[in-house]
Amino acid sequence: MRIVVLVKAVPIVGNERLGDDRRVDRANGLEANGNDEYTMEAALKLTEAHGGEVTLLTMGPAAAAEALRKGLAMGAARAVHVSDPALAGSDARTTATVLAAAIRRLEYDLVFAGADTSDGLGGVVAPWLAALLGLPYLSYGSRIEPGPDGTTIQVRRLGARGYDLLEAPMPALVMGTQVLGEPRYPSLRGIMQARTKEIATWSLADLGIPAETVGAGVAGSRVTSTALPPPRAGATVVREAPDVAVARVIDFLAARRLI
Amino acid sequence: MPGAIWAIAELDDEGQPTRLAQELATLARGLAAEAGADATGVVLGAGAATVQAAGTAFATYLPTILTLDVPGTADHAAAAAAAPALAALVRERRPAVVLVGASPDGKDLAGALAGLLDRAVLVNGAAVRWADSAPAVEMSTFGGRLVTQSVPTVEEALILVRPGSVTAEPAAAPGTVTAVMPAATETLPLVRVVERVQAEAAAASIDDARIIVAGGRGVGGPDGFGVIRDLAEALGGAVGATRAVVDAGWIAYSQQIGQTGKIVKPALYLAVGISGAIQHKVGMQTSGTIVAINRDPDAPIVEFADLVVIGDLFEIVPRLTAALRARQA
Ligand SMILES: Cc1cc2nc3c(=O)[nH]c(=O)nc-3n(C[C@H](O)[C@H](O)[C@H](O)COP(=O)(O)OP(=O)(O)OC[C@H]3O[C@@H](n4cnc5c(N)ncnc54)[C@H](O)[C@@H]3O)c2cc1C
Ligand SMILES: Nc1ncnc2c1ncn2[C@@H]1O[C@H](COP(=O)(O)O)[C@@H](O)[C@H]1O
Numbered sequence: 194m195r196i197v198v199l200v201k202a203v204p205i206v207g208n209e210r211l212g213d214d215r216r217v218d219r220a221n222g223l224e225a226n227g228n229d230e231y232t233m234e235a236a237l238k239l240t241e242a243h244g245g246e247v248t249l250l251t252m253g254p255a256a257a258a259e260a261l262r263k264g265l266a267m268g269a270a271r272a273v274h275v276s277d278p279a280l281a282g283s284d285a286r287t288t289a290t291v292l293a294a295a296i297r298r299l300e301y302d303l304v305f306a307g308a309d310t311s312d313g314l315g316g317v318v319a320p321w322l323a324a325l326l327g328l329p330y331l332s333y334g335s336r337i338e339p340g341p342d343g344t345t346i347q348v349r350r351l352g353a354r355g356y357d358l359l360e361a362p363m364p365a366l367v368m369g370t371q372v373l374g375e376p377r378y379p380s381l382r383g384i385m386q387a388r389t390k391e392i393a394t395w396s397l398a399d400l401g402i403p404a405e406t407v408g409a410g411v412a413g414s415r416v417t418s419t420a421l422p423p424p425r426a427g428a429t430v431v432r433e434a435p436d437v438a439v440a441r442v443i444d445f446l447a448a449r450r451l452i
Numbered sequence: 453m454p455g456a457i458w459a460i461a462e463l464d465d466e467g468q469p470t471r472l473a474q475e476l477a478t479l480a481r482g483l484a485a486e487a488g489a490d491a492t493g494v495v496l497g498a499g500a501a502t503v504q505a506a507g508t509a510f511a512t513y514l515p516t517i518l519t520l521d522v523p524g525t526a527d528h529a530a531a532a533a534a535a536p537a538l539a540a541l542v543r544e545r546r547p548a549v550v551l552v553g554a555s556p557d558g559k560d561l562a563g564a565l566a567g568l569l570d571r572a573v574l575v576n577g578a579a580v581r582w583a584d585s586a587p588a589v590e591m592s593t594f595g596g597r598l599v600t601q602s603v604p605t606v607e608e609a610l611i612l613v614r615p616g617s618v619t620a621e622p623a624a625a626p627g628t629v630t631a632v633m634p635a636a637t638e639t640l641p642l643v644r645v646v647e648r649v650q651a652e653a654a655a656a657s658i659d660d661a662r663i664i665v666a667g668g669r670g671v672g673g674p675d676g677f678g679v680i681r682d683l684a685e686a687l688g689g690a691v692g693a694t695r696a697v698v699d700a701g702w703i704a705y706s707q708q709i710g711q712t713g714k715i716v717k718p719a720l721y722l723a724v725g726i727s728g729a730i731q732h733k734v735g736m737q738t739s740g741t742i743v744a745i746n747r748d749p750d751a752p753i754v755e756f757a758d759l760v761v762i763g764d765l766f767e768i769v770p771r772l773t774a775a776l777r778a779r780q781a
Pocket of ligand 2: 202307
């Protein structure tokens with residue numbers, strides 16, 4: 194199984210901020226998007242069990258390579274980094290378009306994406322990409338397994354009350370969740386090996402995409418204002434014995450008309 | 453007259469519009485009234501009778517309902533089955549704004565639709581209002597540390613709206629329901645549903661709960677959730693959880709709040725035995741009132757709660773439940 198895993202390098206959770214241009218500041222430290230590490234782990238397990246290789250694919254600034262290095266240390270065979278100054282300020286439309294062009298140049302049976310990103314919370318790139326590539330789309334996966342005859346993929350799609358078992362022929366695009374399981378820690382050996390693994394860097398020209406058709410200039414939305422959320426007043430701290438404490442909680446909730 | 457404002461209905465297992473769908477309809481009606489535009493609801497589903505029934509229910513909220521019978525959604529993943537028909541309808545009628553719920557199904561549908569229409573999507577909307585005749589979308593970003601407002605730079609934008617943008621309210625008079633059948637020009641590969649499996653006892657959904665009682669590692673084990681459930685029941689709320697306890701298998705992932713779980717905004721969030729790690733905080737910090745029960749006075753949650761009780765949860769929570777029950781009796 195040849196699996197392409199999409200990995201977005203996002204600002205370190207808790208450190209996010211906007212730059213002066215009102216776009217997400219990507220120069221303040223990046224890490225692999227949490228949701229993408231679950232699909233990475235699932236891809237590694239699948240290739241370990243059924244043969245094949247994992248290729249990581251990211252679109253992002255130079256610093257995004259760090260997120261790829263970690264995935265290579267976890268066990269991916271190679272990585273592709275699409276990077277171009279013209280891609281700064283890209284929206285989901287540009288992201289899907291560029292990733293689609295890159296995926297068309299790769300050989301694969303499956304493409305894996307995460308449920309959403311911590312910096313954008315969009316959750317639309319994966320279905321968008323599937324539509325552009327004309328691939329079957331299996332989403333919110335909690336378990337991913339080859340079908341009985343090996344030509345299909347089966348995915349448990351989490352729903353509000355259980356799951357749907359989905360099946361489609363490969364190639365296909367699978368979007369996964371945390372329920373796939375904890376990502377492994379890179380081993381020391383993995384970290385050493387990662388240093389010699391290839392990260393191919395592709396520009397827009399390499400993908401045959403004109404710079405003026407992507408990036409901030411064609412983004413579908415524009416931030417018009419930003420504000421800080423109303424501050425919390427600071428907590429009232431209750432340290433009394435349980436019965437007194439409970440009475441104070443009840444008074445507090447009643448005063449706010451919550452009970 | 454400006455183009456119409458559309459609300460796409462998501463249906464529950466009984467084929468009724470979800471609370472989120474009702475909120476979208478109410479939002480669409482308000483936006484349309486201000487702009488002097490039409491507000492239209494769109495219902496997609498399998499079977500003429502099903503969509504007619506759902507359409508009639510949705511017409512409680514909107515003057516015009518269009519229903520599309522998409523047989524493929526019965527036993528295939530819904531987004532790929534429905535998006536081509538919806539794309540055809542959008543091309544035919546050109547609504548000014550299409551509102552879609554920011555739920556898993558809604559995001560799948562919006563992504564597929566955007567791919568077919570090559571159109572911008574504004575994601576994660578907490579509120580939508582007019583600003584200089586553009587629909588301005590308010591978003592809470594960076595885990596609630598920043599609120600931004602964005603406008604589309606293109607016509608006919610898709611907007612994903614989170615639960616709780618407005619309070620759902622029926623319209624003064626019910627609307628009309630019309631079945632339509634746009635000729636889809638594209639198709640997406642269909643994905644077969646082999647089997648639909650229901651969890652044995654599904655917990656109350658945290659998505660649109662007014663009160664959430666969430667438990668963390670402090671509850672000590674699966675049995676510890678008993679006191680959390682009792683308190684949630686006494687408050688009429690839903691049970692939430694941290695990733696630590698979901699990973700431990702004490703409670704289902706559907707109840708997880710945070711970066712890789714759900715983002716919730718209840719009126720009251722009770723965090724019991726939860727430290728308040730950043731990845732949890734991003735999922736709940738815009739809640740109306742936050743109450744924490746923790747034995748550690750230095751736990752991070754103390755910094756962003758409104759009321760903190762320092763003590764052993766097993767001493768406090770059962771007493772609180774009993775006091776609430778006594779108060780109700
Ligand atoms: C990529 C990524 C994604 C993540 N996503 C999420 C997510 O979506 N949601 C999430 O919640 N976490 C997430 N996490 C995990 C997060 O970092 C924390 O590990 C987790 O939130 C901690 O859960 P907890 O508060 O239950 O446990 P702990 O941090 O162990 O806290 C337990 C708390 O209980 C208190 N306590 C213990 N016993 C008692 C008692 N008897 N009475 C009163 N108080 C008691 C302790 O003082 C402590 O504060 C993520 C982490 C990563 C790396
Ligand atoms: N710039 C990117 N590079 C690689 N993958 C991406 C990128 N943006 C989004 N993705 C993938 O699409 C998923 C959903 O992203 P989003 O729709 O932005 O929340 C992520 O979890 C990634 O797997």
